[in-house]
Amino acid sequence: MKSFRKLLRRLPFYGAIKSASHYPDYWYWKLRIRPGRTPHLLKQRALREYAEKYGLRTLIETGTYYGEMVAALKIYFDRIFSVESEHELAVRASLKFAREPKIRILEGESQQVVPELLKSLAEPALFWLDAGYYTWDGLHRNKQRLSLELNAILGDKIKGHIVLIDDASTLKFRSGDQPEPAGVAELQARLAARFPGHKVEVKHDIVRITPRPAS
Numbered sequence: 001m002k003s004f005r006k007l008l009r010r011l012p013f014y015g016a017i018k019s020a021s022h023y024p025d026y027w028y029w030k031l032r033i034r035p036g037r038t039p040h041l042l043k044q045r046a047l048r049e050y051a052e053k054y055g056l057r058t059l060i061e062t063g064t065y066y067g068e069m070v071a072a073l074k075i076y077f078d079r080i081f082s083v084e085s086e087h088e089l090a091v092r093a094s095l096k097f098a099r100e101p102k103i104r105i106l107e108g109e110s111q112q113v114v115p116e117l118l119k120s121l122a123e124p125a126l127f128w129l130d131a132g133y134y135t136w137d138g139l140h141r142n143k144q145r146l147s148l149e150l151n152a153i154l155g156d157k158i159k160g161h162i163v164l165i166d167d168a169s170t171l172k173f174r175s176g177d178q179p180e181p182a183g184v185a186e187l188q189a190r191l192a193a194r195f196p197g198h199k200v201e202v203k204h205d206i207v208r209i210t211p212r213p214a215s
């Protein structure tokens with residue numbers, strides 16, 4: 001089974017197969033009375049909802065994978081940047097979206113690419129970050145990846161960026177040399193201290209960081 005999956009992943013249209021499964025996956029999830037894992041379709045809807053609510057036309061994703069989120073949301077944005085650290089996946093996605101000038105796949109480590117990307121933005125963007133991947137390759141590297149990205153985004157000269165983070169339950173939020181904090185509560189405490197103008201909520205395993213409305 002494992003080697004069959006490995007073989008499937010190598011197919012050039014594997015991303016399309018995955019995308020085609022989003023609707024059945026969603027209905028299966030609904031039928032099973034919403035067990036823990038959040039279907040991709042629901043994540044897509046959350047991104048659209050926040051983009052619409054805050055009038056955002058630029059999407060920045062960390063972790064392109066097979067380009068499913070880019071493919072699903074490209075009609076809703078004027079510009080999409082997606083960052084992927086694995087060379088093979090980055091090349092594959094670059095080829096997939098080569099004919100779409102509004103989409104750019106950037107190969108690199110997101111904690112380095114995101115701060116650079118911010119310098120080139122002229123308006124607020126929607127960020128789709130990945131909580132789970134500091135252990136992606138099993139090496140437990142980039143322990144401060146998420147805090148580096150969040151500090152850069154929320155401290156940016158442009159105010160009004162919205163941040164959604166996938167897989168809240170796998171969140172390992174590490175900042176500086178602090179001892180091993182983990183989880184959403186820690187993230188909330190850290191952000192409340194450093195960026196009090198933002199609120200942090202979680203729904204469907206997605207962390208949602210938005211500006212706190214003026215009281």
Ligand SMILES: C[S@@+](CC[C@H](N)C(=O)[O-])C[C@H]1O[C@@H](n2cnc3c(N)ncnc32)[C@H](O)[C@@H]1O
Nearest residue numbers: 063065068069083084085086108109110133136
């Ligand atoms: C769970 S998948 C992302 C799913 C995708 N964002 C979506 O919503 O469909 C995680 C991806 O992050 C990539 N990745 C892991 N560490 C990374 C890093 N430091 N910078 C950029 N991409 C990274 C992995 O190679 C993998 O393709």
